[in-house]
Amino acid sequence: xxxxxxxxxxxxxxxxxxxxxxxxxxxxxxxxxxxxxxxxxxxxxxxxxxxxxxxxxxxxxxxxxxxxxxxxxxxxxxxxxxxxxxxxxxxxxxxxxxxxxxxxxxxxxxxxxxxxxxxxxxxxxxxxxxxxxxxxxxxxxxxxxxxxxxxxxxxxxxxxxxxxxxxxxxxxxxxxxxxxxxxxxxxxxxxxxxxxxxxxxxxxxxxxxxxxxxxxxxxxxxxxxxxxxxxxxxxxxxxxxxxxxxxxxxxxxxxxxxxxxxxxxxxxxxxxxxxxxxxxxxxxxxxxxx
Numbered sequence: 652x653x654x655x656x657x658x659x660x661x662x663x664x665x666x667x668x669x670x671x672x673x674x675x676x677x678x679x680x681x682x683x684x685x686x687x688x689x690x691x692x693x694x695x696x697x698x699x700x701x702x703x704x705x706x707x708x709x710x711x712x713x714x715x716x717x718x719x720x721x722x723x724x725x726x727x728x729x730x731x732x733x734x735x736x737x738x739x740x741x742x743x744x745x746x747x748x749x750x751x752x753x754x755x756x757x758x759x760x761x762x763x764x765x766x767x768x769x770x771x772x773x774x775x776x777x778x779x780x781x782x783x784x785x786x787x788x789x790x791x792x793x794x795x796x797x798x799x800x801x802x803x804x805x806x807x808x809x810x811x812x813x814x815x816x817x818x819x820x821x822x823x824x825x826x827x828x829x830x831x832x833x834x835x836x837x838x839x840x841x842x843x844x845x846x847x848x849x850x851x852x853x854x855x856x857x858x859x860x861x862x863x864x865x866x867x868x869x870x871x872x873x874x875x876x877x878x879x880x881x882x883x884x885x886x887x888x889x890x891x892x893x894x895x896x897x898x899x900x901x902x903x904x905x906x907x908x909x910x911x912x913x914x915x916x917x918x919x920x921x922x923x924x925x926x927x928x929x930x931x932x933x934x935x936x937x938x939x940x941x
């Protein structure tokens with residue numbers, strides 16, 4: 652059964668590196684497979700972008716690497732790399748959060764079949780500036796050499812196995828999956844992630860207020876809603892094709908006063924994106940009313 656997970660990479664000194672949401676697709680003899688669909692926000696302190704091709708991530712057991720297998724980016728700029736393996740500390744699970752420490756070295760297989768090691772200069776610098784222990788240096792270097800050998804040898808899961816999982820994320824998110832991603836971004840107060848789940852001309856209705864389009868939605872969340880420190884908990888959901896209805900419990904803070912409301916939310920999802928949302932709040936839809 653698929654379920655959402657959060658992937659969090661950090662550097663050796665504890666600074667945040669790449670973070671993103673994914674879906675747990677399954678597990679086999681190679682490890683745990685995660686789906687990363689088109690529209691996923693990839694985020695680190697100095698860079699942010701929305702993925703425009705599907706990808707799957709393999710989290711092996713007790714290995715010093717994590718691998719990403721990429722689908723084809725649409726023209727005119729096709730993706731250059733098919734397989735991207737990050738050298739990292741062995742990944743650890745904390746519930747549905749995956750954590751690992753990125754160790755700079757990367758091994759890639761380009762669509763041409765060429766295998767290469769990247770960021771050796773970064774690794775050489777960080778092993779000194781970040782004081783990598785000797786066993787970490789040895790493990791990263793050994794893993795990079797081993798991954799080069801695996802890719803050049805043409806062995807599984809780097810030949811056909813990953814394609815079975817990649818086929819599962821080539822489709823748009825279902826209405827239920829779109830709601831899960833929406834709620835995760837909302838509770839993180841992350842406007843960029845939130846907007847990635849909306850269609851460009853999405854309509855949002857709360858009480859007598861109607862907001863249309865991503866720019867207006869960004870203003871709604873950034874200039875007003877996040878100031879209330881909102882959080883939503885799911886009570887129940889019903890999915891029917893492109894429609895999803897949710898009973899939610901909302902917690903907000905208004906002028907220092909904690910408030911809770913029951914909410915009924917109705918969403919329309921097309922091609923994996925929310926095109927319409929209508930919110931009914933307990934008593935009144937407008938927060939300022941009681």
